[in-house]
Every structure is written in C-alpha cells, then in structure tokens.
Amino acid sequence: MDNVVKNFSGLTAVSNVSMHLDTNELVALIGPNGAGKTTLFNLLTGVIPVSSGSIVLNSDSGTYPLNGKPAYTIAKMGLSRTFQNIRLFKDLTVMENVLIAMTSKVKEGFIPTIFRFPSYYKTEKQLAEKAKQLLEIFELENDTDVLAKNLPYGTQRKLEIVRALATEPQILFLDEPAAGMNPEETAELTQLIIKVQRKFHITILLIEHDMSLVMNLAQRIYVLDHGSLLAKGTPAEIQSNPAVIKAYLGEEVD
Amino acid sequence: GCSTAKTTTKGNQTTGNTIKIGVNMELSGAAAGYGQSQKQGIQLAASEINKDGGINVNGKKKKIKLVIRDNKTSNNTSASVAAQLTNNDKVVAIVGPATTNAGTAEIPNITKAAVPSVSPSATDPAYTLKKNGKVQPYVFRACYQNNFQGATAAKFMTNTLKAKRVAVYADNSSDYGTGLAKAFKKAYTGKVVDSQFFTAGDKDFNAVLTSFKSKKIDAIYAPGYYTEIGLIIKQARQAGINVPIVGSDGMADPKLAQIAGNNNASKIYYTTPFSDDVAKANPTAVKFMNKYKAKYNQDAPTFSALAYDSVYMIKQAIENEKSADSVKIAKGLAKIKNFDGVTGNITMDKEHNPEKPIAIEELTKGKVSESFNVK
Amino acid sequence: MLLTVDDLFVNYGVINAVKGVSFNINEGEIVSLIGANGAGKSTILKTISGLLRPKSGKITYEDQEIQSKSAPKVVADGISQVPEGRHIFAGLTVMENLQMGSFLVKDRAKIKQNFDEVFERFPILKQRKNQDAATLSGGEQQMLAMGRALMANPKLILLDEPSMGLAPIFINEIFDIIKEINKQGTTVLLIEQNAKKALSIADRGYVLATGKIQMTGTGDELLANKDVQKAYLGG
Amino acid sequence: MQTFFQQIINGLSLGSIYALLALGYTMVYGIIKLINFAHGDIYMLGAFWGYYVINVWHFNFISALLSAMLVGAASGVIIEYFAYRPLRHSPRITALITAIGVSFLLENGMSYLFTSNTRDFPQIIKQVNYHLGGVQISNIQILILATSCILMILLQLIIKKTKMGRAMRAVSVDADAAELVGININWTISFTFALGSSLAGAAGVLIGLYYNSIDPLMGMTPGIKAFVAAVLGGIGSVPGASVGGFIIGILETFVQSIGLSAYKDAVVYFVLIVILLILPAGIFGKNTKEKV
Amino acid sequence: MKANFKYNLIWLIVMIAGFYLINTLILVGVIDSFIANMLVTIGINIILATGLNLIIGFAGQFSLGHAGFMAIGAYATAIVTQTASSPVGFYASIFIGIIVSIIAALIVGIPTLRLRGDYLAIATMGASEIIRIIINNLKMTGGAAGMFNIPQFADWPTVYIMVCLTTIIIVNFIHSRAGRAVKSVREDEIAAEAMGINITKWKLAAFVLGASTAAVAGSLHASYLQTIAPNDFGIMESISILIIVVLGGVGSITGTFVAAVVLGVLDTVLQNFGALRMVIYAIALVMIMIFKPSGLLGTWEFSVKRLFSRSKRKERVES
Ligand SMILES: Nc1ncnc2c1ncn2[C@@H]1O[C@H](COP(=O)(O)OP(=O)(O)OP(=O)(O)O)[C@@H](O)[C@H]1O
Ligand SMILES: Nc1ncnc2c1ncn2[C@@H]1O[C@H](COP(=O)(O)OP(=O)(O)OP(=O)(O)O)[C@@H](O)[C@H]1O
Ligand SMILES: CC(C)C[C@H](N)C(=O)O
Ligand SMILES: [Mg+2]
Numbered sequence A: 001m002d003n004v005v006k007n008f009s010g011l012t013a014v015s016n017v018s019m020h021l022d023t024n025e026l027v028a029l030i031g032p033n034g035a036g037k038t039t040l041f042n043l044l045t046g047v048i049p050v051s052s053g054s055i056v057l058n059s060d061s062g063t064y065p066l067n068g069k070p071a072y073t074i075a076k077m078g079l080s081r082t083f084q085n086i087r088l089f090k091d092l093t094v095m096e097n098v099l100i101a102m103t104s105k106v107k108e109g110f111i112p113t114i115f116r117f118p119s120y121y122k123t124e125k126q127l128a129e130k131a132k133q134l135l136e137i138f139e140l141e142n143d144t145d146v147l148a149k150n151l152p153y154g155t156q157r158k159l160e161i162v163r164a165l166a167t168e169p170q171i172l173f174l175d176e177p178a179a180g181m182n183p184e185e186t187a188e189l190t191q192l193i194i195k196v197q198r199k200f201h202i203t204i205l206l207i208e209h210d211m212s213l214v215m216n217l218a219q220r221i222y223v224l225d226h227g228s229l230l231a232k233g234t235p236a237e238i239q240s241n242p243a244v245i246k247a248y249l250g251e252e253v254d
Numbered sequence B: 001g002c003s004t005a006k007t008t009t010k011g012n013q014t015t016g017n018t019i020k021i022g023v024n025m026e027l028s029g030a031a032a033g034y035g036q037s038q039k040q041g042i043q044l045a046a047s048e049i050n051k052d053g054g055i056n057v058n059g060k061k062k063k064i065k066l067v068i069r070d071n072k073t074s075n076n077t078s079a080s081v082a083a084q085l086t087n088n089d090k091v092v093a094i095v096g097p098a099t100t101n102a103g104t105a106e107i108p109n110i111t112k113a114a115v116p117s118v119s120p121s122a123t124d125p126a127y128t129l130k131k132n133g134k135v136q137p138y139v140f141r142a143c144y145q146n147n148f149q150g151a152t153a154a155k156f157m158t159n160t161l162k163a164k165r166v167a168v169y170a171d172n173s174s175d176y177g178t179g180l181a182k183a184f185k186k187a188y189t190g191k192v193v194d195s196q197f198f199t200a201g202d203k204d205f206n207a208v209l210t211s212f213k214s215k216k217i218d219a220i221y222a223p224g225y226y227t228e229i230g231l232i233i234k235q236a237r238q239a240g241i242n243v244p245i246v247g248s249d250g251m252a253d254p255k256l257a258q259i260a261g262n263n264n265a266s267k268i269y270y271t272t273p274f275s276d277d278v279a280k281a282n283p284t285a286v287k288f289m290n291k292y293k294a295k296y297n298q299d300a301p302t303f304s305a306l307a308y309d310s311v312y313m314i315k316q317a318i319e320n321e322k323s324a325d326s327v328k329i330a331k332g333l334a335k336i337k338n339f340d341g342v343t344g345n346i347t348m349d350k351e352h353n354p355e356k357p358i359a360i361e362e363l364t365k366g367k368v369s370e371s372f373n374v375k
Numbered sequence C: 001m002l003l004t005v006d007d008l009f010v011n012y013g014v015i016n017a018v019k020g021v022s023f024n025i026n027e028g029e030i031v032s033l034i035g036a037n038g039a040g041k042s043t044i045l046k047t048i049s050g051l052l053r054p055k056s057g058k059i060t061y062e063d064q065e066i067q068s069k070s071a072p073k074v075v076a077d078g079i080s081q082v083p084e085g086r087h088i089f090a091g092l093t094v095m096e097n098l099q100m101g102s103f104l105v106k107d108r109a110k111i112k113q114n115f116d117e118v119f120e121r122f123p124i125l126k127q128r129k130n131q132d133a134a135t136l137s138g139g140e141q142q143m144l145a146m147g148r149a150l151m152a153n154p155k156l157i158l159l160d161e162p163s164m165g166l167a168p169i170f171i172n173e174i175f176d177i178i179k180e181i182n183k184q185g186t187t188v189l190l191i192e193q194n195a196k197k198a199l200s201i202a203d204r205g206y207v208l209a210t211g212k213i214q215m216t217g218t219g220d221e222l223l224a225n226k227d228v229q230k231a232y233l234g235g
Numbered sequence D: 001m002q003t004f005f006q007q008i009i010n011g012l013s014l015g016s017i018y019a020l021l022a023l024g025y026t027m028v029y030g031i032i033k034l035i036n037f038a039h040g041d042i043y044m045l046g047a048f049w050g051y052y053v054i055n056v057w058h059f060n061f062i063s064a065l066l067s068a069m070l071v072g073a074a075s076g077v078i079i080e081y082f083a084y085r086p087l088r089h090s091p092r093i094t095a096l097i098t099a100i101g102v103s104f105l106l107e108n109g110m111s112y113l114f115t116s117n118t119r120d121f122p123q124i125i126k127q128v129n130y131h132l133g134g135v136q137i138s139n140i141q142i143l144i145l146a147t148s149c150i151l152m153i154l155l156q157l158i159i160k161k162t163k164m165g166r167a168m169r170a171v172s173v174d175a176d177a178a179e180l181v182g183i184n185i186n187w188t189i190s191f192t193f194a195l196g197s198s199l200a201g202a203a204g205v206l207i208g209l210y211y212n213s214i215d216p217l218m219g220m221t222p223g224i225k226a227f228v229a230a231v232l233g234g235i236g237s238v239p240g241a242s243v244g245g246f247i248i249g250i251l252e253t254f255v256q257s258i259g260l261s262a263y264k265d266a267v268v269y270f271v272l273i274v275i276l277l278i279l280p281a282g283i284f285g286k287n288t289k290e291k292v
Numbered sequence E: 001m002k003a004n005f006k007y008n009l010i011w012l013i014v015m016i017a018g019f020y021l022i023n024t025l026i027l028v029g030v031i032d033s034f035i036a037n038m039l040v041t042i043g044i045n046i047i048l049a050t051g052l053n054l055i056i057g058f059a060g061q062f063s064l065g066h067a068g069f070m071a072i073g074a075y076a077t078a079i080v081t082q083t084a085s086s087p088v089g090f091y092a093s094i095f096i097g098i099i100v101s102i103i104a105a106l107i108v109g110i111p112t113l114r115l116r117g118d119y120l121a122i123a124t125m126g127a128s129e130i131i132r133i134i135i136n137n138l139k140m141t142g143g144a145a146g147m148f149n150i151p152q153f154a155d156w157p158t159v160y161i162m163v164c165l166t167t168i169i170i171v172n173f174i175h176s177r178a179g180r181a182v183k184s185v186r187e188d189e190i191a192a193e194a195m196g197i198n199i200t201k202w203k204l205a206a207f208v209l210g211a212s213t214a215a216v217a218g219s220l221h222a223s224y225l226q227t228i229a230p231n232d233f234g235i236m237e238s239i240s241i242l243i244i245v246v247l248g249g250v251g252s253i254t255g256t257f258v259a260a261v262v263l264g265v266l267d268t269v270l271q272n273f274g275a276l277r278m279v280i281y282a283i284a285l286v287m288i289m290i291f292k293p294s295g296l297l298g299t300w301e302f303s304v305k306r307l308f309s310r311s312k313r314k315e316r317v318e319s
C-alpha cells in the first residue's frame, strides 16, 4: 500500500498513508476516533474507491493491483473483513450467514440448481460440512439455525469473524472486534484470534481501542492520527512514544 | 390419458315468473362514470317495464329481475362477472359492459353459455365480429360503431363547415378516441394539419392548444368524452381559439356545457343519435327524458339513453320470439327491425350493429341551437 | 431518595430482559450499573426514561410514580438520558442538536445560560457549532450527546456506556467530565462495560446479570470484590 | 416566439399545480418515510368540500379555501391516527399498502356516496385574462403560481427556523432520541400531516376553480404525477418538491408542444429515470451514503 | 440424498393430486366455469406475485413495475398467435415473451437497480409505464383498443401446470446458493459485497427471473381472456400484484399463495355487492394490514420436510 489518499468532499480522511503487511503477520492499527482507521479498511476492501495512491496484493500466484476493483472482486482475491458496527445478515440463520460467504467458491449451474440434480445436493452437503467445521472452532455449532439478530452481542462479533473466514481469506481485517465486550470476553477473544491465525495461516490487521488486546496480540502497530501515520513500531515502542501518548493513549496507560 | 373437463350448455332458460337479466357494468374504476349513468338507464327501464306488469312472454307477463354486478373496469373481472351471471345467476341476457375492452373479455364466457349481451356503448367496429369476419352470435350493441360516426363527422366538416385545415385531438386511452380519429382521418378529404392525443383524466390541454393556435386551422376534431372535451373547449376558448370544435356522442351530455362554461360552449358540434330535434319528434324520447329527470333529478345523458334502449331491445326480442330463453333472445335481437328507441328507430344489421339515424347538434352558449341531418 | 426502582420486570415480546430489579439512587450520587452484554442494563435505562413500558414494578422519582409516563413527560420531570450509541440528530447542526436538548425549556434566558455552560464544558462543540453533527468524530459525538442532555437542566442524568468505542484519551476525558457534572449538582446513573473506570468514580454500584441484581456495594467495595474482579475487571 | 413564451406560461402554471401537491407529499414523506398514497385523495376531498360549501352554504373564495384547508388537515390527521399510527413500527411496505387501501377507500367511498359523475366547480372568482405582448395569463393561474411559491417559502421557513420544524426534522432522523429530548412524537407527526394535508385541501379548491371540473377519481393522476415530482426533486426536500413540480410541468408542456403528446408521460418518466441515475436521491435529496 | 428424493416425490404427488381433484370437481359439476374462471385468475396472480415476491421479499428490491413485464408476455402471445394460431405457436409465443421481457428487464434493471428503496420503486414504475405507453401507440399492438379475438390455448390445466412450474423454479432458486446470495443482498449490500457477492449480478438475476415469470403470466392472461388492452397493465395492476405479495407476507411464497387465493375469493364474493364492492375491499385491505402488519403468514413457509421431522418426533415421543 503506497501513498493512499482518500478525500470526502473537502475532508481528507486518509492522507498519504503507506504501510505493508507481511505474510502471517498480526498487525494492529490504532488511533484516536476519526483518525481514519475504518476509512483505511474501506479503501483496502474496496467499499469506497481510493482518491489516489496504490494498493497491491502480492500473493503466491503473482502481483495484483487492488485499486479500482469492486469490493466483491477484492473479497474473492482473498481479502476479508469484519465491520465496526456489526453487519451480519440479521434475518438469516447463523448457517446461512456462513454459507453466503462461500457463495463465490461454488460453481453450480443454474439448471442443475433449479431442477435439483444430484450434483446439487452433493455440493450443498459439502458446503454445509465445511461451514460446520468453521463454526465449531468458535463454539457456534449448536446455534446453526438461530437467526443472527437473536444472538447475544458478543456472539454476533464472533459470527462476523467466522463469516469472514468462510471466504478463505489470505488477509483478514478486523475492525474493533472487542468493542462492547467486557474484559473477560476480550481475553477470550484474544485467544481465539491467535488460534485462528495459527490454524489458517493468514495475515491479520486489526483496529482496536482496547489496549490490553492490542498489546497482547500485535507484532507491529501502526498509529494513525488525522489521516496520516503518526508512528509505527512494536507494542513496546508505541507504548512509550510520547506523540502517541499525547494524541491517543492519554497520561495513564491501562 | 389426461382429458380435462369441458362444460357445454344449451343456454339458460327462464322458469317461473321472473326474467333474469344480468348487468355487467363498470361501476368502479376508470369508466365508472359511464357505468353509473348506464346503470341508471337500465334501472329506469326495468322498473318501468315491471310497473306495466312485465314482459309478455307468449301471453304471460313476467317481471324483470336485474342482477347487477360491478366489473371494476377490469377485463379480468368482466370475464368473471360474465361467468357468474351466466352460470350461477342463470340470466338469460346481459346488458353491458360499457367499454369495448371489458365487453370483449366477456365474449368467450357468454358464448360458451349461449347468453346474448347487449352493450350500450362498445363502439369498436370489430366488437361484434370474430377474427374471421363472421359475426359473434351472442354479441350486440346499441350504439354506433366508430367508423360511422367518424366518417359522418368528416363529411360534416367538409360539406357544412367547409373546413379545409383541421387539427385532430383525440383521447388516446381507449379505442373510442383513437378509433374515431382513425375513421375521421380516413374519410376526411381536407388537410389534417396536426394530430395529437390526450389521456382520460388529463386536465390541462393548454400546451397542445397553444400549438394548434399557431397553425391556422379551420376546425378541431376532438373525439372523446365530455369530461375532457369540456375542458378542451374551455381552455381553447380562453386561449382565443374560436374555430368550430367537432366531436362525437361522448360529448352529448348536459355536463359538457357546464364544464366548459356556457359562454365558451359556442360553435360546438357533435354527432349523436339522440338529438333534441329527434327527441321532440319522438314520443319515446320525450317520455324517457321526463321520467329520467323525475327519478334522478338530472338531465338524461346519452349513455343512460343507450342503456335504456338496450333493455327495451331485449324486451322486444323476447316478445317477438315469444320466449325468454337465452338462445331465443339472441335470435330475436338479431332480427330487431324498426324498433322504436329513445335513440332513434333501430334496425339490427347483419353484424349486430344498430342502424339508426345520426344527427349533428350545434351548441351555442351551451344550448343546442341547431341540428343537422347528415346523410 | 431521588429515584427508586422497585421489583421491575420488562419484556420484549416473549423475552424477559429484566426480571425483578430493585435499586435506588440518592440525590447527588454517582451510581454505576455494571454487567455483561445483554444483562439488561440498557433496558432498565430505557424503562426509566419512558421509552419502554415495564411489565410490572414501580419506578418512583421525587415521590412520584413515573413508570407509566411517556418519555417527554419524564424529561420534563428532570431526567435526561444519553442513549447507547449516542443517537445525535444527523443532518442537524451541532447548534440545532443542542437547541433540541432544551426543547422543553421555555425560558429563553435559561436556554442561553445552558448554551454557555455546555460550550464552556465542551469547547470543541463551540468550534463545531455549525457543522452537521453526523460528521463529528466518535468522541465529539459522545460529547454532543452529553451536552444535549445537559441542555434540559436535568436533575438526574442517565448515561448508557459513554465510553464505548472511544480512544483511551477520550475515555479519560469523558470520565473527568462525568465527575465534574456530578460535582455541579447533577445526579448520575452510569452504565458501563468499562467496570473499573465506572466503579472508581461511582459512589455506589450494582452488578447486574441476566436481568437480576447480583451484588451491590460502594464503588470501592465492588472494585475489591473477588468475583467482580474475575468477571468484569479481567482478572 | 410568442408561442414559445405562451408555452412557458402553460408549463409554469401546470408545474405550479404539481408543486402544490408535491409539497404535501414531501412533508409527510420527510417525517415518516411513507409514500402517502392518499394525499391525492385528500386533494379530492378538499375540492368536494369547496364545491359543497360554495354551492350550498355560499361561502366566498377565501372562506372556502381556508375551510378546505381545515378539512384537509383534519382528514390527514384522522387518517394518520387510524391507519398509519398503528403501523409505525411495522415494515414500511405495510404502511404503503395501508395508504393504498385508504386511497381506494376515499375514491370508492366518495364515488359510492356522491356517484362518480364529474361536476363543474362553481366559478366563484371570475377568470380574467391578462395579455402581455400576445402572451396571456389568467388571474387564477397567477393565484396558483403565487400560492405555491409562497407556501414553499413558508414551509421552508417553518422547517428550518421554528422549534416545531426542528422537532419534525429530529423525529425524522431518530424518533427515540427525539422522545428523549422531550418531543412528543405523535403530536409532531400529527402536525406534519395536518400541514401537508391542509396544502392538499387548498390545492383542491384552487385547482377545482382553475379547471372547473371535479370528480372522485380526480386525485389519482395528479397524485401520481405530484409524487413523481417530489421524487424528482428529492423526496423530503421542500424546495425539491417545487422544483420537481415545475420541471415536470414544463417538460410535459414542452413534449406536447413539439407534437409528441402521445408520449408525454413516457418522456416524463424517462427523464425521471435519467435524473435519478445521475442523482440517485433526486435533485435536492441528500445522498446519505451509509457510513461503514 | 434419499430423503431429498422423498420430499421431491411428495411434492410431485401433491401437485398431481391437486390437478385430479380440480378435474374431478369440474367433471361432477362442483366447479362451474365461473369458479374455473376464478381459479385461473388466482393461478395467474400466483405466478405474478411469486415472481414479485422474489424481487421484493427475497432480493429486497422494491419494484413497482411488474405489470410492464406482464404486458410484454401478453402482447407477445397476442401477436404471435394471431398468425401462428396453434398450440406450438402459443408455446413459442410464451418463449418469445420470456426472451423479450428478459431483454427489457436487463435494460431497465442494469441502470435502475442501483437505486434504493422508494426511488427504485418509482423508477421501475416509470419504466413499466413507458412500456405501456409505447404499446399504446404502436400499430402492431392495436393501440389503445388493444387486441381481441386472441385464440384460446390457455385453459385451466395449462395455467395449473405453469403455476407449478414457475413455483418450482422460484422456490428452488430461493433455496439454493443463488437464493442465499440474493437474500444477503437484501440484508446488507455492503457486507454481501465484502463476502465476495456481486450484488449487481444477483439483484439482476432476481429481477430478470421475476420479470420472465411475469411474462409467462401475461401470456396466459392474454390467451385465456382472449382480449387485452394497454390499460390492463397500468400502475394499478402493478399495485394489485404488490398487494398480494404484502398481504401474504413479504418473503413467504406460501403466503403469496394464500393471499392470492384469499383475494381471489374475496374479489368474487364481493361481486355480489355492486358499487360497494371496492369500498368493502378497501376497508378489508386496511384492516388486514393493521391487524396483521407482516402479512397473513409473515415469513412463514410451509415445508414438507418440517412436517415430516415433526411427525417423526411425535412418533418417537409416542413409542
Ligand atoms: N462516508 C463518509 N463521508 C464523509 N466523511 C466520512 C465518511 N466516512 C468517514 N468519514 C470521515 O472520515 C474521518 C475518519 O473516519 P473513520 O471512520 O475512518 O475513523 P476511525 O479512525 O475508524 O474512528 P473510530 O475509532 O471512531 O471508529 C472522520 O472524520 C469521518 O467523519
Ligand atoms: N428490541 C429488542 N427486542 C428483543 N430483545 C431485545 C431488544 N433489545 C434488547 N433485547 C434483549 O434484551 C436483553 C437485554 O438487553 P440490553 O440491551 O438491556 O442489554 P445490556 O445490558 O444493555 O447489554 P449491552 O452491554 O450489550 O449494551 C438481551 O438479551 C437482548 O438481546
Ligand atoms: C363508455 C365508453 C368508455 C365506451 C367506449 N365507447 C368503448 O368502446 O370502449
Ligand atoms: Mg472506525
């Protein structure tokens, strides 16, 4: 990602940000409210177009520019995310939520689907099994038929992560996964994130205001302020960086 | 083998002391205004006949029982209403529907049931005909077909008004306006300078009238109904367009002048079977108009007169055939000759169209000032 | 006793969100209500402020039963709520949002005075007063929501997770402001996920779990309690 | 040239009629996001009211107009109370169907009670035509044009500058939060309906007077057109409703003047679609893209 | 897999049994041509409304232009069977109607489906009106008079089979990968895109499928009634299809069936009320909506599978 800029009619939400993610890294992005963190996620995942700059994905199979690609293409290329204010498919079941994320991975023709060829049942069964496996990791396998909106808040956050994983991403973006959770739940979530990264060998970039989670998890941290990079480094470096303390952490660090 | 059920009938018979006549009518929806007027005409006719003891069926007087059903100005519903009238209510004849579209939707069902239907106002030339040009055995009407009225207006334009350049402004929302416009243009020998359309329900015609004004026209031919034509007259006169405006029987309603304003309603002509002159010479018409006024407290519109005649045509058919069975009534209707109706002396032609005299009335200051006989 | 909640039950259709909760608030206190997600904290607040009707139970405020009053009446009585998720009026300017806050205040001079006080407490809002509230940052929106509530001159202010989603630096600021508001005579009922912070500024606290009060005590007592530490303070 | 200016006048006066009706639509939509299908029928009620009070009770123009506004307001409030309020927390499409039902009820109920005949509206103000260099305009046209412009400004002032206006906007963005600052939502919504529907009532008398013909179904066509105008201008926006109304009026006139009268509605819809594709929330609508 | 076969078989048996039931009732005279008429109308409405429910209820796209696509099918059949007056011609005309309506749906849908909510509704309504006005002014379509004397190839068995066929297609579409994708678009476009769903493609898929079934319904309508006119396909027709969808429950195909039947019966019963008919209908409509705001069935769906698992559970309890 190089010199990425985003303007909203007059307002520069992200200006000249350059950062990179290595394979299998777990990186955190922090910064005061309105710094542009979520906006940066939106740019990376194609929800909104960049004003200038370039975003490039280097995968095993080659180098792909991501600028100007629609969100669904980017998702298919292996970049998946969760949302700051939960965006589940509320009136669909947990199972459906996960299956939808697998849609682009199946190629089942229109005719076999409509007229229910045996191959249709086979693919459906395979999909369902794969979804079950994912749900088991997050201990959601007993809730498959529950509507997403009826899940407790913390569980909804977990389901969002499962759904993102179901697209089989290379990079996972988590936007404030611990928001609204109490410290106990946050600790639990921290363990889950570590587990997921090990199991699926993916790169994770996460936004979080809960410093206990950030400092425990992140290998590196980027700090964003007013749209530009304020600092980058290891958790220890960041914690003692006076600029970061002034703009973000405040005097006392929990 | 998968054969499906089919039903056939030999028509509906009249048993007992009442003759059931169905009314399939536009009582709600876009054409409700016409349907309501027709219903009043039908009810007036039925109550009159019943007061006289009923219809004489081979020496025995039987009373009319009307079964009135609303078709919502919908083709679908009209077909359904026809089925209900013929199957469940077992009517022996139907009056209605008012519009050609609802009328044609009824044909398959009434034909299956062998029950004749007389539409007071379905004006499309092809209404009574099958695709191959043969006549529909159970379909009749009491009004002119468009060709006749349109051609008459065209002749009148040339011969009487001496109009060389006319503009046509027609209702584009039913076959009535477009059919008449087509017939007019076909028969007219002068120049049609401009041809424009409006839609039933429109209220503002200034744009088209303004462009007519700049085109040096001698007259306007405006086939449509009084609801819109009244406004067209008003707006034309206010815009300073004082050429004659010629239209069709859809204008033959006292409301026309009310909507247009009496002062605007001059040099207005329309083709009609139901002219004041004819009426004065015709005792049936005089009687009808008085009774109508007494019963509904308003002047009789053409549609009521046509509907009233439709009922009496059925009565005539029953009396002539001496039977109130539906198949017989159809036969009787086809043979109607010199029937003395409110809308003139009617003889049914081979295609089930009534032959009756046509007149053209002129309005001056909202009142009928003259009527012309066009041959 | 400024406010007493007595054996309160609240349902959402068939779901029982609050099952027999009783607690009270004295004038001038900061009382904190803590509990896990879905414990029913927000539901209680909404019931007090009149947005929800309880199934049974009594809410007494200044010796008057208010459980069947509508929200505008409750506001008129002097209870203001800062709702979870801020709920500022998007599309209205900061200034207009604040004006809405004193919707029920008739006295113009009083409104003017409220404006001055709010702007003094939140100088950033004064800078932004003609900006569309939707474009404020999260911390600013939270301040606006609090400012709007204060514009009604409440005796009791109900705060629903004011620190949610805020950067650490804003969190500190918000808690400082809460303390200050309280000092100037407004009674505070505070709901928080951030139990540590909440209990440290609270005079008293209640712990809520699955719709019931589990524990109560002064802020310091609860902070020191083992169970509370384990469940809500992260060890 | 003369014809051209005359057509502009024609377009403006037709447009002012659409604008007048569109204003009411926009008010109601703005607050509860409901396409109030019955709005056109309240306009019809206003016209019938005017017809009766002028003919039977011999009201003069001003009192007929004002009383029709009251009748409009009352019917709007009653309809909201019985038909829409119970559905405030239901899916919007449900309320839309109810609105359609109410519209059917008013149209058919009035047809049933008063027959669906067309009536001529009493010409209580004598029409006077003014000529300016060959272009003519009538006093009633001017009256309608002026009324819709004044009402537009008035409404805009009410919404932007008064406490009630702010309350209306607050309710429309967040009803719960509005209650929490002490706004009585029911009252505010009733007020909005009263305001919007009184405009329809006034339009009934004005337009009845202008065209001189009223019937129970008269609300249908202009109702839909006015709604299209409101959408075109950006539904919920007061200036948008007026601008939308004028655009449609002028457009219809223009299409007819070049001889495409048979396609006039098609062209209007086509332009509507094109404008929406460029400005998906209409001309004045705020394109509130969801913040992710 | 066997279980799936079983459920499909049960459905097939239900459909065939339904057919023979109606046929017998006609043979013994319980169903006369009036009731048959009602059944056909209900059937055509079911086809229309299930298609619209797919678009509105499942894809979440508020279309108010269904009548336009119906018109395309109706006119295709009217025009084609005018010259090719044979069953083959009739089926060819259905096919042509489908093709033309798909093309029209693409032309209308590609640009307008970007719009949201009520804006989309108005745009689709406008598009449908444009279609109708064009038909109204063409020579080939008979102008405002419409076309009559259309040969009748559609009788109730044809309609019955078409109802089954279109329902199978739509229901199977909904209960598949495609249906899930379409529903995700309804729930949250942004999230759906982030999960790799091409929202434009799926919206369009639902829209086109709905449009093509509407064309089928139009063909049946034209051929059964033997007369059509542009006014049959106006805004009010689109609205009356919408009413069926909402009354039954947005997002419930079973509900659509129930509502089509209820309204169909109500409509015929109301024929006995003359001019009061529409007044009563309007009051009924408002009442149902107020007392059942999410429609008669909400989003509830009848399912053979569920029926079976329930009865099995019962058996287990009993034994
Ligand atoms: N769609 C948009 N239109 C206009 N401005 C926007 C939009 N999205 C974001 N912004 C603005 O861009 C800036 C950055 O917002 P962003 O949501 O990225 O912040 P953030 O760092 O994620 O903050 P938080 O920690 O509160 O979530 C803010 O000032 C915000 O108001
Ligand atoms: N509108 C609603 N409809 C149905 N159930 C609801 C609704 N709102 C809340 N609930 C349920 O009521 C219970 C209590 O919810 P409440 O919002 O009061 O919890 P809370 O303690 O405020 O949690 P949080 O910390 O997440 O804000 C939860 O189980 C929740 O799922
Ligand atoms: C009453 C009129 C609307 C009927 C018209 N003459 C027709 O044939 O359709
Ligand atoms: Mg963010």
Ligand SMILES: [Mg+2]
Residues within 6 Å of the ligand: C041, C042, C043, C084, C160
């Ligand atoms: Mg809460």
